[in-house]
Amino acid sequence: MxxxxxxxxxxxSSMQIIRQEIAGLGVTLKEENAPVILRVIHATADFAYxxxxxxxxxxxxxxxxxxxxxxxxxxxxxxxxxxxSRPGLKKLGGEAFCFMADPAVAEKAKxxxxxxxxxxxxxxxxxxxxxxxxxxxxxxxxxxxxxEIEAGLRPALVVAVPVGFVNVVExxxxxxxxxxxxxxxxxxxxxxxxxxxxxxAILNALIYSAADLLDPAARGWN
Amino acid sequence: MxxxxxxxxxxxSSMQIIRQEIAGLGVTLKEENAPVILRVIHATADFAYxxxxxxxxxxxxxxxxxxxxxxxxxxxxxxxxxxxSRPGLKKLGGEAFCFMADPAVAEKAKxxxxxxxxxxxxxxxxxxxxxxxxxxxxxxxxxxxxxEIEAGLRPALVVAVPVGFVNVVExxxxxxxxxxxxxxxxxxxxxxxxxxxxxxAILNALIYSAADLLDPAARGWN
Numbered sequence: 001m002x003x004x005x006x007x008x009x010x011x012x013s014s015m016q017i018i019r020q021e022i023a024g025l026g027v028t029l030k031e032e033n034a035p036v037i038l039r040v041i042h043a044t045a046d047f048a049y050x051x052x053x054x055x056x057x058x059x060x061x062x063x064x065x066x067x068x069x070x071x072x073x074x075x076x077x078x079x080x081x082x083x084x085s086r087p088g089l090k091k092l093g094g095e096a097f098c099f100m101a102d103p104a105v106a107e108k109a110k111x112x113x114x115x116x117x118x119x120x121x122x123x124x125x126x127x128x129x130x131x132x133x134x135x136x137x138x139x140x141x142x143x144x145x146x147x148e149i150e151a152g153l154r155p156a157l158v159v160a161v162p163v164g165f166v167n168v169v170e171x172x173x174x175x176x177x178x179x180x181x182x183x184x185x186x187x188x189x190x191x192x193x194x195x196x197x198x199x200x201a202i203l204n205a206l207i208y209s210a211a212d213l214l215d216p217a218a219r220g221w222n
Numbered sequence: 223m224x225x226x227x228x229x230x231x232x233x234x235s236s237m238q239i240i241r242q243e244i245a246g247l248g249v250t251l252k253e254e255n256a257p258v259i260l261r262v263i264h265a266t267a268d269f270a271y272x273x274x275x276x277x278x279x280x281x282x283x284x285x286x287x288x289x290x291x292x293x294x295x296x297x298x299x300x301x302x303x304x305x306x307s308r309p310g311l312k313k314l315g316g317e318a319f320c321f322m323a324d325p326a327v328a329e330k331a332k333x334x335x336x337x338x339x340x341x342x343x344x345x346x347x348x349x350x351x352x353x354x355x356x357x358x359x360x361x362x363x364x365x366x367x368x369x370e371i372e373a374g375l376r377p378a379l380v381v382a383v384p385v386g387f388v389n390v391v392e393x394x395x396x397x398x399x400x401x402x403x404x405x406x407x408x409x410x411x412x413x414x415x416x417x418x419x420x421x422x423a424i425l426n427a428l429i430y431s432a433a434d435l436l437d438p439a440a441r442g443w444n
Contacts, residue, residue: 007337007360014387045385045414046268082304083418115229138229163267163419165236192267197385197417200301 014042022050036060036187036205043201052190054176059185060206063132063157067210070094071156073132073203074124075196076117076141080134083200088207092214096203097131099123117141125153132206134159136199139171146171146178158186159202161194168192236264244272258282258409258427265423274412276398281407282428285354285379289432292316293378295354295425296346297418298339298363302356305422310429314436318425319353321345339363347375354428356381358421361393368393368400379407381424383416390414 070093075081081098099120109119117138125148160175179186292315297303303320321342331341339360347370401408
């Protein structure tokens with residue numbers, strides 16, 4: 001019965017279907033970005049990301065390389081954090097964090113009269129300055145990262161995929177422009193769409209690519 | 223500055239924009255389903271859900287009513303669980319669970335030669351038979367719930383929103399048909415789209431509606 005196929009089989013079939021449908025749309029993916037794009041479409045069943053996902057030069061390769069060296073990941077929501085492949089990251093010697101529920105961060109937000117999302121990203125900038133910063137929810141977190149980059153922060157990568165209707169489009173345009181100016185790698189989903197699932201999908205694609213770099217013999221179909 | 227608006231303000235503006243754009247599309251929402259539909263579009267920025275979200279008669283009202291009585295929620299992924307409003311649920315005296323990472327469930331899956339998703343839903347059926355069951359990821363979990371319903375299980379609601387390309391469409395059609403046959407409330411996103419964010423958005427809309435039922439004076443804009 002169909003429902004008794006193994007998860008690995010199903011994932012492989014899914015990726016084949018996605019590749020076929022992309023080809024059917026007449027789109028050719030840039031091979032270095034393909035793992036990220038495929039995994040986002042796998043997580044959303046939304047081919048609109050073919051048009052909206054944007055990569056600074058070599059962003060995916062640089063981020064995968066950084067992950068092989070144990071670069072930590074910071075997400076803006078616990079939901080995105082929950083979606084990150086812990087076993088995958090652990091094999092790389094890396095770790096993922098979200099500071100949204102950190103009581104010290106909540107306290108700081110209150111004291112500074114700002115949101116927890118902003119305070120959490122300030123905290124990340126202070127404590128893990130070379131991390132991969134992933135935003136799937138709060139445009140304010142993205143504006144904060146942009147400010148920090150202007151002030152000298154150099155994250156290994158910014159994943160800029162908040163979802164929504166207010167300030168979201170603007171926050172992505174701002175971070176992409178600031179990252180370009182300061183030569184910081186960025187992967188963004190332009191427009192309104194995105195979310196914690198999209199952030200997690202991008203991070204997992206990079207984690208799996210990093211694992212392939214460390215152990216090319218185990219290289220999968222991804 | 224735009225980035226300094228409070229999260230509550232931004233959410234209110236977002237919902238207004240979504241309502242306006244839905245009206246602009248010439249669509250009139252059934253008022254009882256509106257909170258769920260609006261929150262899913264808020265979480266995805268994807269108006270395709272206007273066409274795909276399906277509700278059995280009074281599903282949202284019945285589920286909100288159940289939540290006011292402390293009915294527990296079971297999700298198929300920790301990611302969906304992370305997205306559920308814990309403070310909201312706590313006010314209702316409810317609790318949310320995911321059994322995917324439960325070592326006993328992993329053991330059972332191995333013993334029974336099945337997936338953890340299936341074993342986790344079996345475990346939910348055994349231990350929390352009247353719960354709200356939410357599936358944002360694994361079609362196998364949905365097939366399992368359909369089997370359990372055929373065998374007599376009566377969940378308070380099934381949220382059927384897995385995302386993907388293999389077995390996903392079929393799993394939703396099956397659960398909707400089984401739920402209809404046995405008079406079990408169901409909310410489904412037909413087609414390929416869905417995901418943990420969508421599951422969490424639906425659950426949160428129901429949680430907020432339940433809070434409104436308990437305290438109409440505090441009724442929000444939702």
